[in-house]
């Protein structure tokens with residue numbers, strides 16, 4: 191897990207933005223969505239309205255990009 195809050199590049203924003211690890215619910219969603227057993231290396235862009243996913247190493251692991259669905263109101 192990335193311990194740093196230092197902004198990293200977001201391919202969708204095309205700028206350096208804060209990212210955070212996924213919550214338990216978000217991980218469950220992603221595991222089902224991409225059929226992966228472990229999604230601990232994914233980070234979500236926290237820029238307003240973005241929610242794009244990347245890993246620490248890969249700025250664009252999905253084509254097209256994959257965004258975490260917003261939480262229900």
Ligand SMILES: [Zn+2]
Pocket residue numbers: 200201202203204207235236237240241242
């Ligand atoms: Zn972004």
